[in-house]
Amino acid sequence: MNNHSSQTHLHKMQRAILLGFLAVALSLVFWSVVRSEAILARDDNPRLVEAELRIQRGRILDRNGTVLAHTVGEPDALVRTYPFETIGPAVGYYSFRHGTAGIEAGFDEILRGESEEFTAVFNQQILHTPQIGRDVQLTLDAELQATAESLFGSVPGAPHGALVLLEIGTGDVLAMVSHPGYNPNRLDENFDALVQDETAPLLNRAVQGQYQPGLVLQPFILAAALDQDRIQLEGAVLNANRPVPVNGEVKRCQTTPPEEATWADVLHHRCPGPMQDLANLLGLGGLDNIFMRFGFTTQPELPLNTETAELEPLSDPLQAGIGQDNLTVTPLQVALALATLGNDGRLPTPRLVTAVEDENGIMQAQPPAPTAGDAVTGRAARAIRQLLNKEGTLSFAISALSGPDSRNGWYLALTPADQPQYAIVVVVEDSEDLEVVHTIGVGMETAVINSTAP
Structure with a gap:
């Protein structure tokens, strides 16, 4: 009887041990096979x-x-x-x-x-x-990039804003500045402060900053209207300097035009009134088409985060014609549109990478991106360029309303003026003083010309 009890107890122990081994084996199979990928992927592995x-x-x-x-x-x-x-x-x-x-x-x-x-x-x-x-x-040029950064840093008050420098023929981005920025060497120690900083230094304003354009749109709308024979540059414009109410302010031409003004004068003097007349003639559909053809309604494809808030449809042609409706633009979009005028109407595709090393250690050149299409004819693009060319400088500066209590300074330039090869766009936030954005823009033009001089 004792013998039998001992054997029974021993069998139970053997079964328990076998079950234990089985459990361990199943556990090993589960964690090493079934859940192996999850374990390997854990951040704390x-x-x-x-x-x-x-x-x-x-x-x-x-x-x-x-x-x-x-x-x-x-x-x-x-x-x-x-x-x-x-x-x-x-x-x-x-x-x-x-x-x-x-x-x-x-x-x-x-x-x-x-x-x-x-x-x-x-x-x-x-x-x-x-x-x-x-x-x-x-495609970046380290020297031009450093110069662009120093130009922003040299202006009193350390302005917020962005700069984009493009090579017109290729769409290559030679410099891209977002100010204020950050030092990537000290990212870990400063990250929490950078995230909480109300000035948003981690935001790349050049590709993600959304700005109400104001009369920055003027050269592009006029080029399209000229292309469609809606206007003639020497055609008469009535009451060019009339007051235009915008966000509780009254806007007139940036400088006083002649009494008998033309459409060329409207561009020279940055007049909003006639632009509203033209926008009313073009209608929302016509304006939508112009903005689409110049690339203002799509985000450029770059290996960067260029995601922005979804645009609302245009609602008021009179406000859309002076850049005060729902359209917002990034400095890169404006630079590409400007390059289109310098490229005889062809909208370039931006490029930021020229070569990638393959697995054999050989740098493989990346093909230039094809143009995105024709926004306007070469005739219209050249006509607007000629109007903007003053004393050997092909530039356009404007102070644009950006909401009821804000104004941004813009500087657009094509250089060299006689045969444009580079497009420069600068925006300085919350600035009514065009001298600030002008100083940065002209400094960048000088640096580009000096860098290409023989």
Whole structure:
């Protein structure tokens, strides 16, 4: 009887042990097979953390090979470094804690060196060799970028705003400034303050800042109206300097036109009254078509976050004709529209990357982007250019209302004036003094001309 009881007890223990082993085996299968991908993907996975910290990201270079971002240090203490401390809005940032932005985000897989090639995967996962990223070369010019940044910094009061410099023929972005910006080398220590900062230094105003355009739209509407034979530049305009109520203010021409004014005078003197007459003639459908053809209603495609709030439809042609309706624009959109006038009516497609390193270490050139289409004819574009060309400078400056209590200064320029190759757009927020935006714009023009001088 005792013998039988002992055997029974032993069998129960054996079953319990077997069940325990079975449970352990099932658990191992569950976590190593069923849930393996979820475990590997967890942010707190020590293996992932260690692997991420050992990745030597590729370099980001300017158009001339100048380093804009690179990874330095020993394999167990790598640091992402940006030699140009104000490059943040243009290049973006990489942070283990806060992720990526800008080009660092748009080309993250390339810069990380992600590869599905068997040898690379074997070396990284089995032999634990460090992951080496590949280089990306941008259209930016480091010297022009630094000059643009310094121009904003040199103006008293450290104005908020943006600057975009484009090469007209290619759509290449040579400089992109958003002010105030941030130092990507100090992102981790300043991140919380940057997020809470009411001046929004992490916002790339050049591609995401939405501004009510005001009479910035004037050259483009006039070019389209001229193209459609709705106006003649020497045609008479009645009462060009009449008062126009806008947001509780009364607006007239920026400078006084002659009593017997023409449409050319309307552009020269920045007159809003005749623009309302023209907008009423064109109607909402005509204005919509003009804004679409000049690229104001679509976001340009770039490897950056260019997302903005969805535009509401135009509602009032009289206000839309003077840029005071629902349309808002980014400085990049204005730069592309301006480049269209310099490009004989062809809307360029912007480009920010010229070459990407392949898995064999060879820089592969990225093809130039095709033009986005014809906004107006070359005849109309050249006619507006000729009107804007004064004393060898092809520029347009305007103080634009942006809501009831705000005014932004804009400066648009094509240079050289005789055969435009570059488009420059500057916006300074909350500024009625055109001298500020003019100083920045002219300084940028001078820098561009000097950089191309033989």
